[in-house]
Amino acid sequence: MTTDAIAICPFCSMGCTWRLVRDAGTRYRAEAPVAALDYTARGGPNRGSLCGKGNMALELLTHPNRLETPLLRLAGESRAAGWDEALGHVVRRLGEIRARHGGRSVGLLLGSGASSEEAAAAARLARAIGTPHLDLCAPADHALTRGLELAGARPARVENVEQIDAMRAVLVVGDLFTLAPCAAKPVLDARYRDRRHTVAVLAPTRTRTAWFGRPFLRCDVNGEAAALAAMLALALERAQEPAPAWAAEARAALARWPLPDLARRSGVALERAAALAAALAGEGEAGVLLASEFGARARLDLVAALAAMLAEATGARFLAMLEGPNSAGVRAVLRAEGFPGADGHTMPELLEAVVRGDVKALLVFGSDPVAVSPGSLAARAMASAALTVVTAALPGPAVETAEVVLPAAVIGEKAGTVLPALGPSVAMAPVMPPPGWARPDLQVLAALAAALAPDGGAAGVRGGEEPLAARELFAELDLFLRAEGREEVAVEPGELQLLAEASATNAAEGLHTAQLSWARYAHPEARLTVSPALASALGVRAGDRVRVRSNWGQAELAVRLDAGLPEGVVTAPHRDPAVRGLLSWRREPMMRSLDLRPDRVHVEPLGEVGGA
């Protein structure tokens, strides 16, 4: 038995590593002599453990449904094609569209599993086409990284798990253990090694992570931003010298909100917020860990910005755990290359522009915009674009509708650099070739860029955006806090708030995980979580099915009970195809990222006729 190069887990940004073990005796594919995953080495951030998704990662390399040949869908009929024909078709159609509508009528999206080299190649392709519209296609990660980029705060990064072990005070924002189960070990080590340590969790519902919060700071729905603002104001009062560059502006801006007001808006008692701010700023190592997750919070961008500022003001280390293995790397490369820039569309803007008809061609590399975005906008964008090109490893809703589908390689089959949330960037070596005629996206991007001669002049890519001044950022927070106050009044009797949560089902509904046996094994179906009081009011029991109606659509879901839910709130996993149709998102004009807020829904037991 020999061992191969170290590979990195493709299911979140924790950066867990493993070795793919060769064994001549057992082969999954004739040309891919990989027999097993060996993750027991203590080196990586996983330290010998691996979550359920990671355990089933070999299936991704050997999945029977892997796309192996390019597909062309012309006049409604889909057929296999050769690479030359498929790429030739793309180049010809892109040339036509560019000649008629200009380079700016083409938009590019890049998945979070793309390597940093692929991001650089995508930037070259965008320049060759002459379009500034190139962005990361991972909505939650997009909002979070935009917030961090625009916030100007530069807290110390958590470099490795040993630093989490050593932390004496930790603030976890969001459902970290669902997003990255392997992060549980170091955080719980910090929690249990010495029981006087503080591991606070800020969340509106009792998530899998919140169980372990001591204290568990339960905020109101959408209350995270206000709670973090209150903690930031308290931390800035006692910030040691030298204060961060943005501190003076932030102090002035936060002075407009009296602390009791912020505490009331957040739902977290002021003394608890003060105790936590003091614990973070106190002696010894401290950390703020933020999980990229939609739904249970509005304005993920603001939450990320405020969490980073809080970390910098208290001298704590900061960790932003993202969904995609290389979301951070892709955004960093695109930002350095000036994409999407001031005159280019960010991901939500691009989807809107496609639906409007301003952008005619949509090229998606290594992602499925329909599967990863809540709401129906991405599906409408795929339907209304004149040309859609998707590179994908496995079938999905975008593959079903795209005009050209190109089979792609996954992590483990391609070389490249990945920047995980913890630690330095990792250079991956391919340990096996992709199946069939699938190719790494890097080759596709390079071939397209070479075939499309620059159309000169129309490139129009201006330099990257500057960080916002703290003043502008807090003006945005002001608007958000005020608007939320108005919206609360608008909830009508009988209406419930549907929080799109990152539940365990959500983790299983990832771009690739949905098709691994992990999804079937661990989480057979998405459920609507309701409080026992609501269930008895509706006359349903756990497992019964109900009809959920929102302004955007309706779905039938089985019910699951959770006694810890706040009144008037139900939750469902936003990645589930049925739940996706219930949701809508809006684009934030200032941060230009996507915001997913609770939708108002009616819930009725199934089998009864009609609603009110």
Add this chain to the structure above:
Amino acid sequence: MPSGSAQTIRSRIVLDLDRCTGCRACGAACHVGHHEQTNLVPGIVADVAILPVHCRHCEQPACLAACPRAALYRDEHGFVRRSELLCIGCHSCAVACPFGVIPDEFKRHVAPKCDLCVDRVAAGGVPRCVATCTAGALSFVELQESAESPEYVGGRIRSRTILRRA
């Protein structure tokens, strides 16, 4: 096989309730390591918590007594194991088990039965579920004869705050 492999191994899997996050990685590792047949049961407590329930490899196994084909036996390490050749998948062991740890996953007409990953344990390792545990909740430790420590509940599950999830 390393020397001394035929000795009785007294270590068993212990679950620390305080640390289990319910991520089901243990089940996934078991699933992958046992030809897609999961040998442990996800215990779902009142739809609130999910935690793994492991085979205890009892002193007087009810499953072994119930097996009509003598497919269950105690091996040289003291583990209660199932012979894949003899098992006919009749469900008798699953019905007999007082802990309900033989899941209803009768693939290839054989009962799923925890073998404590004897291939790894005999070589000095730990079972797959223990190795993969993302929260450090599972451990493979030698059991004490008596549960003197107040931390031990029933010998195989320990918790300091039993009602944390209530």
